[in-house]
Amino acid sequence: MGYVPHTEHDIRTMLSAIGIPSVDRLFDCIPERIRLKRPLDLPPPLAELELRRHMAHLAAKNRSTAQLRSFLGAGAYDHFVPAIVDALASRGEFLTAYTPYQAEASQGTLQHIFEFQTMMCELTGLDVANASHYDGATALWEAAAMAIDHTGRRKIVVSQLLHPHYRAVLRSMLQHLDVQILEIAHAQGLTPTSMLRDICAGAACVIVQNPNFFGILEDLPAVAEAAHAGGALAVACVNPVALGILRSPGECGFDLACGEAQPLGIPLSFGGPWAGFLAARKEFLRAMPGRIVGETVDTDGRRAFVLTLQTREQHIRREKASSNICTNQALMALRATVTLSALGPGGLARMAELCVQRAHLLAEKVPGRPVYKAPFFHEFAVEFQKPVHEINRRLIEKGFLGGYDLHRDYHDHRNTMLLCCTEKNSPEDIEAFAAALREVAR
Amino acid sequence: MSPVGQSGGPSNGVSLLFEKGSPGRSGAYLPAPDPGKGLRDLLPAAHLRPVPPRLPEVDELGVVRHFTELSRLNFSIDGNFYPLGSCTMKYNPRINEEAAALPGFAALHPFQPEEEAQGSLELMHLLERHLAEIGGMDATTLQPAAGAQGELTGLMLIKAHHKDRGEPGRTEVLIPDSAHGTNPASCTLCGYKTVTVKSTSDGGVDLDDLKRKLGAKTAAMMITNPSTLGLFEERIEEIAAIVHGAGAQMYMDGANMNALLGRARPGDFGIDVMHFNLHKTFSTPHGGGGPGSGPVACRKHLEPYLPVPRIVRDGERFRFDSTHPKSIGRVKSFWGNHGMHVRAYAYIRHHGAEGLRQVSAGAVLNANYLLARMRGAYQIPYDRTCMHEFVLSGNRQKKQGLRTLDIAKRLLDFGFHPPTIYFPLIVPECLMIEPTETENRETLDAFADAMLRIAEECKSDPEKVHRAPHTMPVKRLDEVRAAKQPVLRWHPPPPAER
Incomplete structure (x- = not known):
């Protein structure tokens, strides 16, 4: 049991070097009164053989997208993952290394983060990116905090078509900081840009998601223009696969962009661990939170990489730091980097194009009323005659994972399902799913 | 293309992937586009990027060689002794990796119906219970993604508690001068002012300094025990009594729980709320700087404020429950770093008490x-x-x-x-x-x-x-x-x- 390698002989030798008679005496510094005098109330230990069986038993109580054909998205996307991603990311040299504080012994991690930063800049069309965040939602919160600090304004404007969990994270994280969050209602599935100019006056930033939570493509240049007219920063929350084909936030005039790297080779894993990304125009560099890797030279003049601009960070600045973030999601960012390296610009664009094609194919075939007419990426809303959870229960019986129930978050969307396709949904699956829907949604 | 970087000299030995490859090459081939309507028929040109992102164009073997070469530049636990204080760089058991990679866990969509995710909900429920038992606490949330996020979550519980009791004037948090930098940074993010408490020459908290700085404005004391000096705070009960006497809460940074497993429990020495670092004490791999996982456990009086959703057991079934009006809300999308929960749970089950x-x-x-x-x-x-x-x-x-x-x-x-x-x-x-x-x-x-x-x-x-x-x-x-x-x-x- 366990991974402590000592034999009785080792323990005796070590105790004699320390000069005490027993291991228990090492704990004499804990006052007797508060020492635990009973065993912890935990189930008995399992040998590796038994543990493997137990974990398989628990996993088998789930029915995952490995068994169900999934048409569910809503911020978590089931994409093709090249085989080399698991093979490379599970190498112990990446898996079991720590934060690269000792640069000479961490060039592998530092360089792949530098490559990740470059890729995030390329996708977002912005100048600088950091080493990653816990997830898209917390990256967005950090972006909002940057805007609040930069402008000194205490109000942020948020589109209602931002992912409900992201909005919830913004609400909880800002609740103690005297910041007002103004949510703007959607109009026909889009963030209305006409009145945005007035609303943005006095705001630190305006935040929109693209494609938005309903899958629809927002008018990003109009949003950025309205934000800037009111003196606010424009913040985009974006899908990195879509950025293989869509105009980048930087090109559309945005100041900050963030999002979830999960679609790039990161398993669904019931919602985590994933990786958030955050990119900005260069004037915001010194306000950025989190780890940043920079290029430099060693004493022989050779190119090398190092954690840099650390005076922004908590371990140096303590209460004056730009954030409390310490960990990034290096291993998850590595998966995204390997995925983008394998796909290249052509592969990423192909992946995005297949998403668009398959989603539009499903939209043609699916029974029910398409709720919006606007251009969409790989998700769209459909209204049925029955509650979504009833339809989904019947779909499960047929081996399908149905779409997201929009009524959970949007009370004006009764019986409305958000459906998603990726390149993994074959035309045959789409045909079969549409047929199943025709049967159960009647 | 030359392998020489902008710095002009030879590199650490490995060119950037961007400097390798050739236009048109790819390391992953996807199916051809479907016949019929293409991208430009389906989406308006105004939305499409005129120029593709400049990503590497490298063959599959080229990608494998690149990242294999990079990996060889790293020290790691697998390759090297890594006695990094406060980081608990213990062996990361491979059985835990195998468990987390089971398709039942790794391919589980976070919005799947609860009925189809019973194994994961049960695992999360059990991990919550086990962590509460190890910490001597009453309730746990697995949502925080890392230790620092756990700290912030814990402080938010404390803030909500004081507000709920009609004491919003408590605006300061006491922190010993030996604390991790994340502690004061988390205070700032929660809208608290940090007040530093001195250590004595024997490495403990200076009680006189503590009493001087404690008062009606104190919301909490954040303590690390054992401290970052590796010493158990022998007067911890007295410190907790003093802090509680002033109406403030005790937060413990659980970074150093490896020393206390089965020996002493924070809940038994006066701590109200703490975080665990699953990537330290419970052996989940550090991954070159993440992912981590920072569950927060607390005593009964702080439970109403825990993030939602909570996990509830109804007989043999498990479900999410968001009906907690006093909750601080959500600190992360979905349910936390579930892959790390699987690993930490496997670690605890392997060891037992x-x-x-x-x-x-x-x-x-x-x-x-x-x-x-x-x-x-x-x-x-x-x-x-x-x-x-x-x-x-x-x-x-x-x-x-x-x-x-x-x-x-x-x-x-x-x-x-x-x-x-x-x-x-x-x-x-x-x-x-x-x-x-x-x-x-x-x-x-x-x-x-x-x-x-x-x-x-x-x-x-x-x-x-x-x-x-x-x-x-x-x-x-x-x-x-x-x-x-x-x-x-x-x-x-x-x-x-x-």
Whole structure:
């Protein structure tokens, strides 16, 4: 049991070097009164053989997208993952290394983060990116905090078509900081840009998601223009696969962009661990939170990489730091980097194009009323005659994972399902799913 | 294309992937587009990017070679002893990786109906219960993604609690001067002012200073126990009583729980709320700086404020429950870093109660053994029985013209990752050493021998130490240049050079 390698002989030798008679005496510094005098109330230990069986038993109580054909998205996307991603990311040299504080012994991690930063800049069309965040939602919160600090304004404007969990994270994280969050209602599935100019006056930033939570493509240049007219920063929350084909936030005039790297080779894993990304125009560099890797030279003049601009960070600045973030999601960012390296610009664009094609194919075939007419990426809303959870229960019986129930978050969307396709949904699956829907949604 | 970077010299040995490959090459081929309507028929041109992102164009083997080469530039637990204080770099068992990769967990969509995710909900429920038992707490949330996020979550619970009791005027948090930097940074994010409490010469909290700074404005004290000096705070009950007497809460940074497993529980010594670092105590891999996972456990009176959704057991079924009106809300999308929950749960089940006691025994034994072997060669600022880690000072070597940084870099030449250095801030020229329980005696001896030899070299061949490392892929780096002229991404060479 366990991974402590000592034999009785080792323990005796070590105790004699320390000069005490027993291991228990090492704990004499804990006052007797508060020492635990009973065993912890935990189930008995399992040998590796038994543990493997137990974990398989628990996993088998789930029915995952490995068994169900999934048409569910809503911020978590089931994409093709090249085989080399698991093979490379599970190498112990990446898996079991720590934060690269000792640069000479961490060039592998530092360089792949530098490559990740470059890729995030390329996708977002912005100048600088950091080493990653816990997830898209917390990256967005950090972006909002940057805007609040930069402008000194205490109000942020948020589109209602931002992912409900992201909005919830913004609400909880800002609740103690005297910041007002103004949510703007959607109009026909889009963030209305006409009145945005007035609303943005006095705001630190305006935040929109693209494609938005309903899958629809927002008018990003109009949003950025309205934000800037009111003196606010424009913040985009974006899908990195879509950025293989869509105009980048930087090109559309945005100041900050963030999002979830999960679609790039990161398993669904019931919602985590994933990786958030955050990119900005260069004037915001010194306000950025989190780890940043920079290029430099060693004493022989050779190119090398190092954690840099650390005076922004908590371990140096303590209460004056730009954030409390310490960990990034290096291993998850590595998966995204390997995925983008394998796909290249052509592969990423192909992946995005297949998403668009398959989603539009499903939209043609699916029974029910398409709720919006606007251009969409790989998700769209459909209204049925029955509650979504009833339809989904019947779909499960047929081996399908149905779409997201929009009524959970949007009370004006009764019986409305958000459906998603990726390149993994074959035309045959789409045909079969549409047929199943025709049967159960009647 | 030349493998030479913008800096003009040869690189650390591996070109950037952007400098490799050739236009049109790919390392992953997807099916052809479907016949019929293409991208430009389906989406308006105004939304489409005119120029593709400049991503690498490399064949599959080229990608594999690149990242394999990069991996070889790293130290890691798998390859090297990694006695990084406060980071608990213990062995990461492979059975846990295997469990987390089971398709039942890894391919589970976070919005699947609860009925189809019963295995994961049960696992999360059990992990919550086990962590509460280990910490002597009543309730747990697995949502926070890392220790620092756990700290912030814990502080938010405290803030909500005071507000709920009609005491919003509590705006300050007391933090010992030995604390991790995340503690004060988390306070700021929660809208709290940090007040630093001094340590005494024996490494404990200065009670007189504590009493001076404690008052009606104090919301909480954040404490790390054992402290970052590796010492158990023997007056912890008294400190908790004083803080509670003033109406404030006790938060514990659980970074150092490895020392306490099965020996003492924070809930039994006056702590109201704490976080665990699953990536430290419970062996989930650090991954080069994440992912982590920072569950928060608390006593009954703070439970109403925990993030939603909570996990509820109804007989044999498990479900999410968001009906907690006093909850602080959500701190992360979905349900936390579930893959880390799976690993930590497997770790706890493998050990059971007795196994976890052996973990703390091994961790404390190893630290004290190394401490004993350092005596004489290095200054020991707090020379008494330590817990899972201890600090040394490089003061003696400083008199010989060498800094702790030099000692750290020289260790690399012996194949050892250096300890944490210059932290905690209250120890000059600090080296903070945490061997963990998974290292055997031969490894500890080899490390101790290297440390003693370096102490000798500081006298006999200081220049050799000062110029270290000599055997790494790169020599010491120009960190000033990195910060003054930041190059934070690859730029394509100007067209003329192509």
